[in-house]
Amino acid sequence: MMLRYLLLPFAAIALLHFLWPMPARAQNSTRPISQCQAIAEALPDVAFASFNPRAALNVQAVVSDEVKITYIGHSTFLIETPGGLSIATDYSGWYAPPKTPDVVTMNKAHSSHYTLTPDPAIKHVLHGWGGDGEPADHDVVIGDTYIRNVTTDIRAGSGMMEPDGNSIFIFEVAGLCIGHLGHLHHELDDTDYAEIGRLDVLMVPVDGGLTMGAESMSRVVTRLRSALILPMHRRGPPVANFLQMSGDGFDKSFATEASVTVSLRSLPKKPLIYILQGV
Template identity: 65%
Template sequence: MKPQYLVLAIACIAAFAAAGSAGAEEQRTPVSQCQAIAENIPKVTFASFSGAAPLTPAVSEGEEVKFTFLGHSTFEIDTPGGIVIATDYNGWYRPATMPDVVTMNKAHPTHYTLTPDPAIKHVLHGWSDVPGEKADVDLVVGDAYIRNVPTDIRFSYGLGGSQENGNSIFIFEIAGLCIGHLGHLHYELTDAHYTEIGRLDVVMVPVDGGLTMGADSMSRVIKRLRSSLILPMHRRGPPVEAFVSMFGKDFDVANAPDDSITVSMRTLPKKPLIYVLKGVQ
């Protein structure tokens, strides 16, 4: 067996063994199956797993994850186990039911609220409330494992300069899927970021064309991640077309008839698909 394949096999076995030996939720230590291989092979690009057919109903129950675009950069993520997650929660765009988990980022007030509903059990900041420290999210809620990868942000409103670790890429590991929300990403990712992220099968990406990054810079990030399903968000004016124009024949593009999509490990597109949900178009 070639050395690189042996490393892959060992990393996979270690991750699955650790997960299998875990006990009850409050007793187990979270283990990232999306990141385990990346830690052993730095500077590699991880293609996501692909299913047998694009965007068809799951073959069996208990493996589907539903994504609903609520507005701006807020998605509702519904897990097979009934956990409801809202990304970049600002209190304006809300799921129909009370979310169990909300994530937030600090770049603009449209991405967070300091007065969330007290009934929300888990409010996860993408920034640290302690100056000079990074946010550190490592949490299991039902059938979802949630972690973060901090990134820097520019100061708002043209003040110049940047703030270290003011944004987080939140990663949700659900039903075997590796799901990433890039938040208010201002700078292209480093090799260290990609290693920490690992594999992403589904990624939610801002396509505003400038408030975060230009279409060319953001497209380079997405090409490097090479996720199976790319869900644009955070659109202003026409940049969704500008973003899409950066991709060639290696990516498919489709406009959705509604604001949600349900996907599983078995139904991921074979070829990377940029899927523009209703409300983003």
């Protein structure tokens, strides 16, 4: 009996030690937590996880932090973050940003969306397609930005669909969720929307059918419910058709310059399709 009483404190200490939280592992050893990721509780109705911009990642961000987005040409935008990171989307080298970006993303639908010989000064080159039959899978924190991707299919030269040939890249920075649809060739399904999550800023190809027709693309944009929509890829009639298809649920405006500065606090209340200069 006495032995049992003596053992009880040791058992309690052992149990407490087992339940006590272990020190956090290094950031690089675990997948970052997305502040924009959808939780698919009952598809197609997607509920978004609540988030704290400061705690969601090992990245400092406040609602007043601003991100500058500049249209460079075709599908290339330059994203400049509060921490000084510069990211070029669908980088091919044809449309060169004014400075060498730290990060570039690419899609292989056409040579105007990628290059296999990027400037060696670019530190991080993220392909939207995988190798050895596997889809691309990016989950990386670079500077103050978490970058991830959701793959979609593309039309190959034969007209058949090539699985996972395109990536929708998502940039999470300053509390914002910024998405670039790349060369999207088909409407998204419920699983895609759940993987993408919330997108505050959306870069969308508008080209009259090279990717998708205006009606199909407008359905994708409507479903994503982004606050700021930045068309890209083609100019002229395709843009006008896309604006017409978008309906009264969106405000539309033509910018007087190629850049827009946005923060979580400054997002428009009503979804705004904003045509940057040069589009």
